[in-house]
Amino acid sequence: MRILLQFPQGLKSKALEEAAKYEKEGHEVFLSATACWGACDLAIDEAKKIKADKLVHYGHAQFGDKAAKSGGVEIEYKLYPITVDLEVLRSALPLLAPYKKLGLVTTVSHLHQLDDMKKILREGDRSNPHEVLTTRGAMAILEGQVLGCDSSAADKLAGKVDALVYFGGGEFHPLGIKSKMPIFAVNPYARSARRIDEDIEKKRKREQGMLIATSQAKSIGILVSTKSGQFGLRAAESAKKKLLALGIPRVAILVTGEVDFNSLKDFNSFDAYITTACPRLVDDAERVEKPIVNLSMLPRLLQIIKETRV
Numbered sequence: 001m002r003i004l005l006q007f008p009q010g011l012k013s014k015a016l017e018e019a020a021k022y023e024k025e026g027h028e029v030f031l032s033a034t035a036c037w038g039a040c041d042l043a044i045d046e047a048k049k050i051k052a053d054k055l056v057h058y059g060h061a062q063f064g065d066k067a068a069k070s071g072g073v074e075i076e077y078k079l080y081p082i083t084v085d086l087e088v089l090r091s092a093l094p095l096l097a098p099y100k101k102l103g104l105v106t107t108v109s110h111l112h113q114l115d116d117m118k119k120i121l122r123e124g125d126r127s128n129p130h131e132v133l134t135t136r137g138a139m140a141i142l143e144g145q146v147l148g149c150d151s152s153a154a155d156k157l158a159g160k161v162d163a164l165v166y167f168g169g170g171e172f173h174p175l176g177i178k179s180k181m182p183i184f185a186v187n188p189y190a191r192s193a194r195r196i197d198e199d200i201e202k203k204r205k206r207e208q209g210m211l212i213a214t215s216q217a218k219s220i221g222i223l224v225s226t227k228s229g230q231f232g233l234r235a236a237e238s239a240k241k242k243l244l245a246l247g248i249p250r251v252a253i254l255v256t257g258e259v260d261f262n263s264l265k266d267f268n269s270f271d272a273y274i275t276t277a278c279p280r281l282v283d284d285a286e287r288v289e290k291p292i293v294n295l296s297m298l299p300r301l302l303q304i305i306k307e308t309r310v
Ligand code: SF4
Pocket: 037, 038, 039, 040, 041, 147, 148, 149, 150, 230, 277, 278, 279, 280
């Protein structure tokens, strides 16, 4: 069988080792060398170009409950669980003591330890056990899983829990949480635990600022990515029509695979951008030196434009 192996950036160093396993079984193996940041990004076009029978995508679970259109290429998701020391969660218990009911979310890399995490939180520090709730998201379909673009496994618990615990490396994932509640990030790599809902609020305010700035723009670029799980051409076309109808002088749809901020800067023509691609591009607005808003903000944006451009 001809097989294309695809790894996210953090796992590309494992590629040769994994390739050897398939080669030993007699398969012809190819490695996708393009950047991959998420489950939204399956190398289907590359697989088709090299006439691969199968694409093996490492490190991510399926994106949403509908299988990606694979054009005849078989797709296998191979999780890459990373086992970490959970002691840091135990040491966060004093911080969590005031909250009886806790929601818990983590990334796909640590989901295999979810039951152990729950056990630690449920036991609490003996005199103070917690009730622990988890649920499933929309695009992040595994119990307790969050993605940078899908925090619904956390948001659905708002109102049902007293606080939320995110367990995992970095703060990219918890900063995407939309609901307001006490949120704690427990990081097994930095061995740290801290409350981060103030940071989330700051991010929200920054996004509001970019929304207002975009409403004043005379030229808007709408970003469309051709990545398998990000492609939003129809939504972009509909947004373009609505913006033109409200009198925005210039609106263009920009089609790309990977969004390259340097390439965007070279246009030197747009006052602001709307992304129909990865919603977390808004975090990188400084790199393109222009405001970026998510497509999900379009109704609010149109409303502001209506109210302010009489
Ligand atoms: S759309 Fe963005 S946040 Fe969502 S999985 Fe893809 S890269 Fe990650």
